Amino acid sequence: MDLNDSASKASTNVAAVRKKDALPYILLFILLAGLLAVLAGALLPPYYHAVPALLWSLGFCVSGMLLGFLFGIPRSLPSGTVNAAPPDERSNGKGRTTDEPPPPSADAAAGNASNTLFLGTPTPMEINSNLVEVSDWLTKIIVGVGLIELKSLPGSARSMAAFVAPSLATDTPTAMAIVGGIMLFFSVHGFLIGYLLTRIYLSIMIKRADSLVKNESVRLESGKEIEVTELSRLQQKSLDDMQEAVTQLLLAHPPDGGAAVTALAGMPAEKRPATPVLWLDDHPRNNTLLVEQMERENIKVDQAISTRQALAMLQQKPYALLITDMARVENRRRIKDAGVRTVRDVRQAQPTLPIIVYCSKDTLASYGTEAEAAGARFITTSGTSLLAAVNKLLHEGRGDGGQSFVS
Numbered sequence: 001m002d003l004n005d006s007a008s009k010a011s012t013n014v015a016a017v018r019k020k021d022a023l024p025y026i027l028l029f030i031l032l033a034g035l036l037a038v039l040a041g042a043l044l045p046p047y048y049h050a051v052p053a054l055l056w057s058l059g060f061c062v063s064g065m066l067l068g069f070l071f072g073i074p075r076s077l078p079s080g081t082v083n084a085a086p087p088d089e090r091s092n093g094k095g096r097t098t099d100e101p102p103p104p105s106a107d108a109a110a111g112n113a114s115n116t117l118f119l120g121t122p123t124p125m126e127i128n129s130n131l132v133e134v135s136d137w138l139t140k141i142i143v144g145v146g147l148i149e150l151k152s153l154p155g156s157a158r159s160m161a162a163f164v165a166p167s168l169a170t171d172t173p174t175a176m177a178i179v180g181g182i183m184l185f186f187s188v189h190g191f192l193i194g195y196l197l198t199r200i201y202l203s204i205m206i207k208r209a210d211s212l213v214k215n216e217s218v219r220l221e222s223g224k225e226i227e228v229t230e231l232s233r234l235q236q237k238s239l240d241d242m243q244e245a246v247t248q249l250l251l252a253h254p255p256d257g258g259a260a261v262t263a264l265a266g267m268p269a270e271k272r273p274a275t276p277v278l279w280l281d282d283h284p285r286n287n288t289l290l291v292e293q294m295e296r297e298n299i300k301v302d303q304a305i306s307t308r309q310a311l312a313m314l315q316q317k318p319y320a321l322l323i324t325d326m327a328r329v330e331n332r333r334r335i336k337d338a339g340v341r342t343v344r345d346v347r348q349a350q351p352t353l354p355i356i357v358y359c360s361k362d363t364l365a366s367y368g369t370e371a372e373a374a375g376a377r378f379i380t381t382s383g384t385s386l387l388a389a390v391n392k393l394l395h396e397g398r399g400d401g402g403q404s405f406v407s
Contacts, residue, residue, distance in 0.1 A: 023196060023197075023200065027189075027192065027197070030189060031061065031193070034057065034189065035054065035058075038050075038053050038054055038182065039053075041053070041178065046171070046174045047170065048168035048174075048175065049167065049168055049169045049170075052167040052168055052169075053168055056167070057186050060183055060186040061186040061187070061189065061190035061193070062190060064187040064188065064192075064193070065190040065191070065193050066190075067191050068191040068192065068194025068195035069194040069195070069198045070142070071135075071139050071191075071195050072196070072197075072198030073198060074132070074198075074199065074202065074203040160183065161176050162176065164179045164182075164183075165178075165179050220288075220292050222292060222295055224292070226288055230285070231289070234289045235289065237383065241383045241384045241385070242384045275299050275320045275321075276300050276302065276318070276319050277294065277299055277302070277322075277323065277390065277394075278301075278302050278303075278304060278310060278313055278319045278321070279291065279301050279303050279304070279322075279323040279324075280306075280309075280322065280323065280324040280328075281303065281305065281323075281324070281325045281328070281358075282305045282325070284303045287303075289383075290387065294387070297391070299390065299394070302317075302319075306328075306330060307328075307338065307345060310322070310324070310342065310346075311346070314349060314350060314353075315349075320354075321353070321354050321356065321390060321393055322354070322355045323356045323357075323358055324339050324342045324355065324356070324358070325338075325339055325357075325358060326339035326340070326359035326363035327359070327360075327363050336367070337366075337367045337370065339357050339367065339376075340367050340370045340371045340374050343355050343374040343375050343376050351375075354377045354378075354393045355376045355378075356378040356379070356386065357378070357379040357380075358380060358381075359379070360381060361381050364381055
């Protein structure tokens, strides 16, 4: 489902990750270029010794990387500090802190596991931040001493070059110039390597490790794991959907087929036939809780992320129902009416297959009529209505040629 701006934000995040992934290769290419230049000076004039030059180059590079590592270690929040979510995230259900367990329900207190979607709750645990404190302490000392001794830096660099130059076994002025270039290039480049890689990738690894230690994810009954913040957001959306559905039920007459849905809902899940359903969505994570609820009702959900994949899966296996989103990224291009095109393609391949379109309110207003005309049996923006429609259509069976309707 296209959850308003979530799809565009996810696409932006993916593009950002891809750009970051190219950074190590760029840094490695520059490092190899420097090493090749040092090696060329050994094979061509002035013919200095290659092994000492390469060893000193790598040594200065590693020294710079260590300094960059110290400067790039991410800072963590002090113990007891709460990282409040932005207002837009709090409106989506992210206002609760990740270390605060959800309120226990009456069913959970009674030990009724069948009414519980997840098995665990986050356990608070403080993370060891000694490395961050040491890094902060060392960087302040290095910066302070460096500023104080800034005037003597050129003399120290000249002394270091004079110490390294004899190992190259060439005339002193040439050796001094070569060592100066090696010191400047590999020290600066090593610092950039250490700082950038630490700042970008170590932050990600530390965050993942902290999440594991803090247990900021819960395990669903199916074995899947989901982050607490994501679970909170999806639960809040489900609550909003249920409130809207209850309001509609109070203001309108029950829809046709209500008795069939009620009869199916009253049947124990283990006695219901296992029914395969295909769900097409390029962001399947947004539907985690709905898929979990369907599987608890003995509805086996297979997921596809593109129209081509969905059509291939429909040819390989018979499905009782197809659920599709509306706006979707196809071939690296965002198509706002992809759901309408999917309905048309599936209608040509399998005319009797019931199709449900689950989309946002914006795409429903723009393309809902087209999707209904193309052959969609049900179009909704509500997860609660979606679950009810799935039960209704599965109970009716494929041969039913019932009317199309929009919710």
